Amino acid sequence: MAVVLYHIRDNGLSPVWLRPWLPPNGQAYVMIFFVISGFVIAHLADRKTASEFVTDRAVRIFSVALPTLVICALLSVLLPGASTKYPEALAHPFASFALCAVFLNESVALDIHPFLDGPYWSLSFEVFYYLIFGLWIYADRFKLPLTALACAAAGPKILLLFPCWLAGVAVHRATRISNDNALLTWTAVIVVPLLLLALLGISKQSLNVVSRDLVGYVEHSGEFLRNWLVAAAFAVHLWGVSRLHARIPAFLADAANRFAGMSFSLYLLHLPILLAVFALLRDQQQADQPGIGVVLIALSAAVAGSFMFSQVTEQRRHVVLAFVRRQLVRVRATYAAVPSGS
Template sequence: MTSPTAPLPRPLPRSFSLYLDCCRFLAAVLVVVSHVVPYGVVAPGSAIWWPNLGRESVVVFFVLSGFVIAYTTEHKNASLREYCVARCTRIYSVALPLLLLGFALAAVLVLSGQATLADYYQLRKPWLYLPLHLLFMGELWTISEVPPLLGPYWSLGYEVWYYVLFGAAFYLRGTRRLVVLGSLLLLVGPKLWLLLPVWLAGVLTYHWQKTHTIARPLALAGWCATLALLAAFKAADLDAALRAVAQANWPFPGLPLKSADRCLADYLVCVLVVVNFLCAKSADFGALLRVERPVRWLASYTFTLYLVHALVLRVWVSVYPHRAADAGDVALLVALIAGATWVIGQVSEHRKGWFEGMFVRLASARRIV
């Protein structure tokens, strides 16, 4: 927290903030694109035309998340109560409506004969699975669970707990902080430990860029180099090789890596993302300011797009005789994803005030410091 006599932290340059918004929206689009082949939206033979950068995009989200949390705690959230309200508002404004919608649509698919209870076994025990996902406990220790129709929800089982860990580290003091952090780390388990450095890299990136700059020609060269290296990384299939290495050398067979089995590749991509962000800051992409309004508008739907696209894809291929080779069907599906993102965004990301009021009242009732 900032003392009354300390200088106020500087806001991010507009061009850099806009660049981060571009990265956020592009990452969400790339997650969507990475799912079109496995979900049967396009023919497998056309996979070469669809970049499979879904996991790399999640790494971008993790680094961005750490960066943004470090920024907001320094600029906006002066107390643990404000931090909790802000984080709960951000997450639940999107996750709660879509979680309930996912369960509801899964029930409709089962009742209409388009799916079976074996496909959506969570419906047998909603009293167990709804709280599990509302508390983002789907990736703790050996658990590996996602809600019906919401495959991308897995990453929230990491990110939300990183929020909790950071809040404890930033706002608590002394023995209380050590006890709470130790308890939380014991609770979350090894999968979350493995990807925690990726999220913390975003925090470190924020603090480094406040006091360091890179000469603009070097920054431009570095920015281009990160993109070239990422392309080479994917072309060489290095992510698959590193995944195999992690699986082969993981020393605890009773604690399977599951969603963390790409951690080695994630570390490498994380380095590229961090360098890319630092170079972008010093490169000063001022031309982006010409398209600031549309970029900010698109970025405001990122979280909704990230979750809702999987729901639309799964329902679509369940109820419609989709023809993967038909460009018209593919175009119609893209339009449905865009429309669903806008509609749901109107009652989620763009209606955070209602959720914020609810969490303010809850925080007051619980007397969070």
Template sequence: MPRTNAPLPTAFSLYLDAVRFCAAVMVVFAHYVQHKLVSAPVAAVLPNWGREAVMVFFVLSGFVIAYTTENKGASAREYVVARCARIYSVALPLLLASFVAAGIAATWLGVDVPAGYELRRAYFYIPFHLMFMGELWVMSETPPWMPQYWSLGYEVWYYVLFGCAFYLRGWWRYAVTAGVFVLLGPKLWLLLPVWLSGVALYHGLKRYSMPVMVARLGWLLTLALLAAFHATGSEQAWRPVAQHLWPFPGIRMGSADRFLFDYVVCVLVVANFACARFAEFAALARAAQPIRMLSAYTFTLYLVHELVISCWRTFHGHDPDSTAHMVTLTLLIAATTWLAGIVTETRKHWFRAPFEALLWARSPARSAAPK
């Protein structure tokens, strides 16, 4: 049924916020299992949905960008400032913290730090990572003790590509957008459809709807299908197939080597979101405050938890069979996320000023603003 354009319903907005936070928690659980931080019996029941969670982030990112650019009337300058403040408010301090912590471990304790070679050329690699160039073409670089940073090397460049296509006009739009697309390289091309599916979802939801009961049944079905698909173990099984189909033998697939699995997850996530939009989960309103509060720390939790895990294992030591160790580590991750979030994600406005100064200094709108 055709629909007219409408603001994002509160229940659906809360659902997306809840999903965002749950996805970050799934990444943490996945790393508990992958790093063997928990005992075998616990690992057997702990969700290991890290890859699916990252695909959820990609779909959400595309959806949110499409929604905000269309409904909030942001100019190109405002788009750049908002994206930079959002990303750098968390990425910059935690990136610096990762280099400092890993540097202490490597220098004073003689620990063999993953990507430790970057510590010897921090003057190069810190700016390199702040430009999110670690996944372009043949590169596959992440900061010390922050391997999940790889996804920012995709998402940030998708922001750039979208901004060029959305805000530029005339031949500049085609030339610059094409140039950025070429700059991305094959790995980012592979996962671009996942991010763009979020954009397509936003525009599709403006045009169509479904009955509430159909939406709720569809929502349950997509969750069941996602769980069943995960249970098949396809994430690892499809890797050789993806590598066989890869047409660039001289370029490592790296973090995109599960793109076939990612596409299936993407379809199920998009379908789940579409059903949730019309399922009218009004009960979420009763938990609106904690949902909003927790979702405000999602990005920080996603980036900081590996740093905490690495510091804990290096400076203290970890026994996977110790309940006390596991509880302490979990509390440390929660406390660090909260403390870091106070000065990062929840203080994005602090990071707007330098970007506004760079981009708005000669803006007519700025000079015409009331004193």
């Protein structure tokens, strides 16, 4: 939701008086998501075989990403004037769709987004993190050359933010170490978030240590120093929370699971919905200062639309996963039945 509110601010989709109250930097919240992602993937890797890991991640990603790309492609036809920030998606629709569908749209010097969907960049980063981590964990004696090849395909800007994702892996590993120091735990839980809040308030231009000559190669990673600090602070906080062993009330756990069940859809689809709604309502608002009523309509549409989208994507992925697993079992059975040498 912080990323949603940031995009309302960043795209000028709110009254001027409201903008100072909205998050000033959405990418910092993406780093928090990277840490959580690394934590969860490390947890899954401890419990799954290589084939289970690949199929689970593929179904999880493609079940939301591909429908999102189709929706964005339709919007490029129906509302081509909704934004001027996506020239590649309009000028080269098939190439853009293909690169985004295989998550190569951010590799090396590329920086291509689906129409109206700027946030898609981080998904391409994350898929490479899955790939690199998975190869390192499962590829055995071939892991060095294969991970080196994956890193080369990713390029510098993706690798610059890899430490943020690996911070989540480190937290998962650290949870195996016993710790009974209550002072240290509560410091991590309470004091570190104060630093985190300060880092979240730093503007996008602050701590940008990359020269302009390299911007094309590190488009989303120019402020990597601040991103590392955000990830480190949140990782410490997450570690502290994991040591509390607190009992979560059932209604809070249920609410968290329900919201988590639409988080991926909300992240990928909120900006296309926001921009589409504003394009449709453009004649009823001032060009430079949308009214608060329009903001509330667009925000409600983004959340409700993402929720409905999640019901047929995220919430149904177990059906797709079961189908894929059945097909893999059939393929293995067929392969095993073929006589050797034939």
